[in-house]
Amino acid sequence: MAGQTLFEKIWNRHVVTEKHGQTLLYIDRHLLHDGSFGAFERLRENSLKVRRPDQTFATPDHYTPTHTASLDDLADPRAKEIASAIKGNCEEFGITVFPWGDRRQGIAHVVGPEQGITLPGLTMVCGDSHTSTHGALGCIAFGIGSSEVTHVLATQTLWQRRPKTMRINIDGKLGFGVTGKDVIIAIIRQIGAAGGTGYAIEYAGSAIRDLSMEGRLTICNMTIEAGSRCGMVAPDDKTIAYIKGRPFAPGGEKWDAAEKFWRSLPSDDDAVFDTEVHVDGSAIAPMVTWGNSPQDAVQVTERLPDPDQEGDTDRKAAMVAAYEYMGLKPGTPVSEIPVDKVFIGACTNARIEDLRAAAAVAKGRKAKVPTLVVPGSGLVKAQAEAEGLDKIFIEAGFEWRLQGCSMCVGMNGDTLKPGERSASTSNRNFRGRQGPDSRTHLVSPAMAAAAAVNGHFTDVRSMMEDA
Amino acid sequence: MEAFTKFKSIGIPIDIANCDTDAIVPARLLRQPRSHPDYDKFLFHDLRFNADGSEKPDFIFNKAPYRDGKIIVADVNWGCGSSRENAVYVLVANGIRAVIAPSIADIHYNNCMKHGVLPVILSREDCDTLRKHMHEAPGEEIEVDLEKQTVTALNGTTFKFDIGPFDKHRMLNGVDDIGMTLRFDDDISAFEKDRRDYAWM
Numbered sequence: 001m002a003g004q005t006l007f008e009k010i011w012n013r014h015v016v017t018e019k020h021g022q023t024l025l026y027i028d029r030h031l032l033h034d035g036s037f038g039a040f041e042r043l044r045e046n047s048l049k050v051r052r053p054d055q056t057f058a059t060p061d062h063y064t065p066t067h068t069a070s071l072d073d074l075a076d077p078r079a080k081e082i083a084s085a086i087k088g089n090c091e092e093f094g095i096t097v098f099p100w101g102d103r104r105q106g107i108a109h110v111v112g113p114e115q116g117i118t119l120p121g122l123t124m125v126c127g128d129s130h131t132s133t134h135g136a137l138g139c140i141a142f143g144i145g146s147s148e149v150t151h152v153l154a155t156q157t158l159w160q161r162r163p164k165t166m167r168i169n170i171d172g173k174l175g176f177g178v179t180g181k182d183v184i185i186a187i188i189r190q191i192g193a194a195g196g197t198g199y200a201i202e203y204a205g206s207a208i209r210d211l212s213m214e215g216r217l218t219i220c221n222m223t224i225e226a227g228s229r230c231g232m233v234a235p236d237d238k239t240i241a242y243i244k245g246r247p248f249a250p251g252g253e254k255w256d257a258a259e260k261f262w263r264s265l266p267s268d269d270d271a272v273f274d275t276e277v278h279v280d281g282s283a284i285a286p287m288v289t290w291g292n293s294p295q296d297a298v299q300v301t302e303r304l305p306d307p308d309q310e311g312d313t314d315r316k317a318a319m320v321a322a323y324e325y326m327g328l329k330p331g332t333p334v335s336e337i338p339v340d341k342v343f344i345g346a347c348t349n350a351r352i353e354d355l356r357a358a359a360a361v362a363k364g365r366k367a368k369v370p371t372l373v374v375p376g377s378g379l380v381k382a383q384a385e386a387e388g389l390d391k392i393f394i395e396a397g398f399e400w401r402l403q404g405c406s407m408c409v410g411m412n413g414d415t416l417k418p419g420e421r422s423a424s425t426s427n428r429n430f431r432g433r434q435g436p437d438s439r440t441h442l443v444s445p446a447m448a449a450a451a452a453v454n455g456h457f458t459d460v461r462s463m464m465e466d467a
Numbered sequence: 468m469e470a471f472t473k474f475k476s477i478g479i480p481i482d483i484a485n486c487d488t489d490a491i492v493p494a495r496l497l498r499q500p501r502s503h504p505d506y507d508k509f510l511f512h513d514l515r516f517n518a519d520g521s522e523k524p525d526f527i528f529n530k531a532p533y534r535d536g537k538i539i540v541a542d543v544n545w546g547c548g549s550s551r552e553n554a555v556y557v558l559v560a561n562g563i564r565a566v567i568a569p570s571i572a573d574i575h576y577n578n579c580m581k582h583g584v585l586p587v588i589l590s591r592e593d594c595d596t597l598r599k600h601m602h603e604a605p606g607e608e609i610e611v612d613l614e615k616q617t618v619t620a621l622n623g624t625t626f627k628f629d630i631g632p633f634d635k636h637r638m639l640n641g642v643d644d645i646g647m648t649l650r651f652d653d654d655i656s657a658f659e660k661d662r663r664d665y666a667w668m
Contacts (some may be wrong), residue, residue: 012551013665017651020633028668036498038552048645051655063498093633109512121665129550145552145578146642155648157655159629163573184504186590193485194544194570222619227544248666250634258667314595315543316483389659409494409549418518430548432513 006234007200008069010140014123016153025160030152031108031126035059039149040089048154052204053094060086061107075413105290106377106403108166109133109347116246122264132223136216138235141333166199170207172282177461180215181444185287189297196228207281213242214353216449221348222427224293230439234266289429289442291322300459306330326439334457339422342452346408349425350376352383354445359389361449367397368455374406423451468585470641473565475610476537480598487548492557506602510557532606540597541568546575555582565611587628
C-alpha cells in the first residue's frame, strides 16, 4: 500500500462519517472576523447554539480603522457598528475574542499563528478565502462562505468533497532578494489562476525547507489565487520552534505528545499525489503583476508581455482588456511604470519579517509617493516599534498605521482614488479591489518599499546590500 | 432553500475569464443588508454602473433581452477570489438560478449550493459555443434539467454535465444543511470522545 500524504494523514483523522461521496469533516478550530456578523444573525433566527465555543476564536480586521484608535472616527457609521458588534456577539456565545483595543487584535490570518491557535495536524476554517495561510504550519485550513460559517458554529463540522492532491516542488536555491511572495507569484504565473481548482496543494522542496515561517505563510496565503482553497507545508524544526511558547499552543507533557504527533505528519516517501508540479527556485526573480489576475505577472527585469504573442484567443482578449483597465502598454519595461501610492500590509505580508524587509529598503531614503505601512496585528506593531522600525518608516515619510486588512480590500475606507496605481503587498490585483477603478500591482514588501522611494517599480536587488 | 429541478430562461453570456467575486459584488457593498431596496443592482455593480449611478450601456447585463436572463454562461474560473457569499445573494436577488462555466471556484461553488443556484460545469468548448450562440441569437433560452443532468440549447442540442450525488440530492430536494447535519449529532459526539492522536489539544 502506498504511503499517505500530509493532507491525507490529517483529513483521514477528521472524518465523522461519509455519505454519497461527501465527508462530514470535523473542524478543530474556527476563526471569525468582523465580516462574519451575518452568521450570528442566522444562529439567533434559528435558535441555534455554538457547539464548541472553546474551539472558536474571533478578531475584527476588515472594517477596523488604521488611522485612529477610535472606531467613532470611521467615516461610515455602519463600519463602526460591524467592527464593534463582534465583541458582543462573541461574549453572548462564549467565544474567545480579541476585540478592538486588545493588543492581540489583528488580521485573523496573522493572529491565528501568532497566538498558537493554528497548529499542525488540525482542520481549520474561517469565512475568508485567505484561510489557506494557516496551512504553512502543516494543517488543513480553508476558506468558507457565510452559510458554512453558521454550519460550523452550530455543528463543528462541514460536508466536503475530498479535494485531489497536488505537490508543488520548488527546488534550487532562491536568489538574493527573492522572497516567498515572489515564489508564489511565479508559481501562479506557471500554473494559472485556476491551476489549483479542486486540489489541496502541498509545497515541498529545498526552497520551501529553506524559507522562514513568514515566507511559508505568504506562499500558503496566495494559494487561493491559484484556485486552491488549501495550501500546506509539512511541519519541521522551524515550525515547531515557531509554535513553542505561544499562548494557545500546548505546554508541558501535552507539548511532548503534540510534537511527537506533528513529526509523524510529513508525507511518506512513497505517498502518491494526483498531480506533481516542479518549479526551478533558482530561476525566480522579484515579481510584479501587471494585469487583473495574479497570473498576469512578470519578473521586474522584463518588459510587459505582448498579447499578439499569445496563442489562446480568449487569453489574448483578457490581456487586451487588462491593458486597457490598467492604463499600460505591452512592451513597457516594468521599471518605467510609475506608482501613485504604496501599501505595505495585508494577511499576505504584514508580519514582522515583512516589515523588517521593507524597513531595510526604506532606511535612509525618502518616499516619493504616499505610502501606508499597516502591521498585521497589535503584537506585530509592538514588536516593530520595539525594533525601531516605526521610526525608520516615519523618517522615510511612510505612514505608520494601526493593524488591520486596510487597503488590501478597502472596506475600512483605506482605498485608492479612481485611476490611481499602487504597488501593494496584498494578494489580489482584481479590478476595483482597492477602490473603484483602482489599479493594483502585487509585489513583495522590499519591492513595495523600493517603489515608494523611487516613485516607480525598481529591481530592489540593486538597492540592497548583498550579503 | 429553494429546490432546483428544471429551469428555463434566457441565457446571459459573460465573456470575462477569471470573473472574481469582487467583480460580481464590490467589497464596499458587503455591509449592506439583503433587505436593501437596491440589492439587485449590486450584481456586477461597477461593471454595470458609472460613478453617478447611470448605466453603462455596453455592459451585457444592461442590454435587452439579456437583462431578463436568469441563467449565466461564464468563462473559466468563475467566482474566484474572495469567499463572500454576497456574490450568490446578488445572483438570487436577480432571480438567477444557474451558472454554467468551464470551471467554478471551489468556495463559490459551495456557496451557490446553499442558495439553490445550480453550478454547472461544461467543457470550455461547449461554454464558448453557448456564449457565441447567445450573442448571435439574443434572447435564446437555455434549459437546465438537474434530474437528467442536461443543458439544452441551440435548437435542442443537449450537453450532459456531472454533479456529485450528494449535491444533486441536496439541490433537487432543497435540503437545509444544518438541519440535516444535526441528525448526525450522535456521530459527532462519538467522534469528539475518541480522538486518541489529539489528546494534547
